[in-house]
Amino acid sequence: TGSTRPQRLLRAVQKKATQGDPQSVIATIDDFCRHSEWAMNVGDEKGLILDSIVSEVNPSTALELGTYCGYSTVRIARLLPPGGRCITLEFNPAYAAVARQVIAWAGIQDKVQLVEGPSGDLIPQMKELFGVQTFDFVFLDHWKDRYLPDAKLLEECGLLREGTVLLADNVICPGTPEYLQYVRNSPRYESRYFKSHLEYTKVEDGLEKSVFLG
Numbered sequence: 001t002g003s004t005r006p007q008r009l010l011r012a013v014q015k016k017a018t019q020g021d022p023q024s025v026i027a028t029i030d031d032f033c034r035h036s037e038w039a040m041n042v043g044d045e046k047g048l049i050l051d052s053i054v055s056e057v058n059p060s061t062a063l064e065l066g067t068y069c070g071y072s073t074v075r076i077a078r079l080l081p082p083g084g085r086c087i088t089l090e091f092n093p094a095y096a097a098v099a100r101q102v103i104a105w106a107g108i109q110d111k112v113q114l115v116e117g118p119s120g121d122l123i124p125q126m127k128e129l130f131g132v133q134t135f136d137f138v139f140l141d142h143w144k145d146r147y148l149p150d151a152k153l154l155e156e157c158g159l160l161r162e163g164t165v166l167l168a169d170n171v172i173c174p175g176t177p178e179y180l181q182y183v184r185n186s187p188r189y190e191s192r193y194f195k196s197h198l199e200y201t202k203v204e205d206g207l208e209k210s211v212f213l214g
């Protein structure tokens, strides 16, 4: 039985990245995906937009939907203020197992809580499981048809506050048309599109930043 792509990505990190250095983990994954095997990390170009928005929000509590190999988890967690934390939800146990090791290699595991399971079941438990009041920042990067139902669930569970920033990956490719229509037309959000490219390619993609107005 051969290795999987996430396992080969992890092996590259453990071989080439400096332990405890998030930037070298990020650079190693970007190099692996650009020159060895494409993988669905947010990537370096959209990653810079993610970094600038996370830095602007400076979240105490961040939520990531869709961990995959932990690349964007590392990008977010390395920018959190002292005491800040990122809760990241991943449905796929094999991805979660790789992500835990990537996050640990970067040395930021103390800022991250990785939870395995379906976001639709876990979101209603955020308050009781993790003592979360509201999220300051949410990064949506999981199954594209879950963006809208999970955004509505976050609203219904009282997990968003006036000013919470939702940042959604892949709003063009693969695309999240129902989610886009909702956040761009709802009076409860102020939405803006950041044009970019699908990770490691020239294909158009982008991030949608939507501020919850309460």
Ligand SMILES: Cn1cnc(CNC(=O)c2cc(-c3ccc(F)cc3)cc(O)c2O)c1
Pocket: 040, 041, 042, 066, 068, 092, 141, 142, 143, 144, 169, 170, 173, 174, 198, 199
């Ligand atoms: C199985 N699975 C576990 N997590 C997920 C959620 N992520 C995605 O689906 C996803 C997909 C793509 C993508 C794939 C093929 C292609 F041709 C173009 C784009 C890019 C991304 O940035 C993504 O986040 C899917």
Ligand SMILES: [Mg+2]
Pocket: 040, 041, 042, 141, 169, 170
């Ligand atoms: Mg994505």
